[in-house]
Amino acid sequence: xxxxxxxxxxxxxxxxxxxxxxxxxxxxxxxxxxxxxxxxxxxxxxxxxxxxxxxxxxxxxxxxxxxxxxxxxxxxxxxxxxxxxxxxxxxxxxxxxxxxxxxxxxxxxxxxxxxxxxxxxxx
Numbered sequence: 001x002x003x004x005x006x007x008x009x010x011x012x013x014x015x016x017x018x019x020x021x022x023x024x025x026x027x028x029x030x031x032x033x034x035x036x037x038x039x040x041x042x043x044x045x046x047x048x049x050x051x052x053x054x055x056x057x058x059x060x061x062x063x064x065x066x067x068x069x070x071x072x073x074x075x076x077x078x079x080x081x082x083x084x085x086x087x088x089x090x091x092x093x094x095x096x097x098x099x100x101x102x103x104x105x106x107x108x109x110x111x112x113x114x115x116x117x118x119x120x121x122x123x
Contacts, residue, residue, distance in 0.1 A: 001026050002024070002025070002026035002027050002097075002112050003024070003025045003026055003114075004022055004023070004024050004095045004096070004097060004112055004113060004114035005022065005023050005024075005025075005114055005115070006020060006021065006022050006093065006094070006095050006114045006115065006116060006117035007020070007021050007022075007023075007117060008020040008021045008117060009093060009117030009118045009119045010118075010119070010120070011120040011121075011122065012085055012119075012120070012121055012122075013121070013122055013123075014085060014086055014087055014121055014122065014123050015084060015085065016085050016121070017081070017082060017083045017084075017085065018082050018085065018119060019079060019080070019081050019082070020036070020079065020080040020082070020093055020095075020117060020119075021077060021078075021079050022034070022036075022077060022078045022079070022080075022095030022114060023075070023076065023077045024076045024077065024078075024097060024112075025076070028073075028076055029073075029076060029078075029097050030053065030073035030076070031053045031101055032053060032097055032098060032099060032100065032101060033050055033051065033052045033053065033097070033098050033100060033101060033102055033103045033104060034050070034051055034071060034078040034095065034096065034097045034098075035047070035048070035049060035050035035051070035069075035078075035095075035096045035097075035098075035103075035104070035105075035110065036048040036049050036050075036069060036078075036080045036093060036094065036095060036096070037093070037094045037096055037107055038089075038091035038092065038093045038094065038119075039091055039092050039094070039116075040088070040090060040091040041090070041091075043091075045094070045107055046060065047060050047105040047106070047107070048060055048063060048067065048069075048080065048093070049063065049067055049068075049069035049080065050069065050103040050104065050105060051069045051070065051071050051078060051103075052101060052102055052103045053101045055071070056103070057069050058103050058105065060105075066082065066083050066084045066085075067080060067081065067082050067083070068080070068081040068083075069081075078095060078097075080093070082119070085119075085121045086121060087121050087122065087123045088121075089119060089121050090119060090120050090121050091118075091119060092116040092117070092118050092119075093116060093117050093118075093119055094113055094114055094115075094116045095113070095114040096110035096112065096113050096114070097110065097111065097112045098110045098111050098112070099111050
């Protein structure tokens with residue numbers, strides 16, 4: 001059974017940083033795209049960042065320069081470094097993986113999901 005388990009969320013003041021981790025088990029994702037999405041209170045889930053099998057990355061335009069996605073295939077894990085956090089970054093952050101190699105930015109194209117980790121940024 002495939003599982004994605006996020007960790008690293010928490011509460012931080014505006015301007016602070018957090019590093020989210022997502023550990024996968026049940027299958028290897030080294031040849032697959034993995035991504036982060038988030039859902040803010042009262043809003044739809046939105047794309048944050050994706051990394052493909054070769055390490056190529058793509059970000060939501062509004063987050064470029066502040067967030068960095070990376071992966072460690074030996075650990076079957078993906079990470080999201082978040083800097084200069086703002087109150088509007090407050091959300092439940094989800095890790096996702098797809099069977100395909102290439103990146104995608106819509107949630108419907110992902111096959112596996114974690115339960116999410118809460119990030120709260122106070123002003």
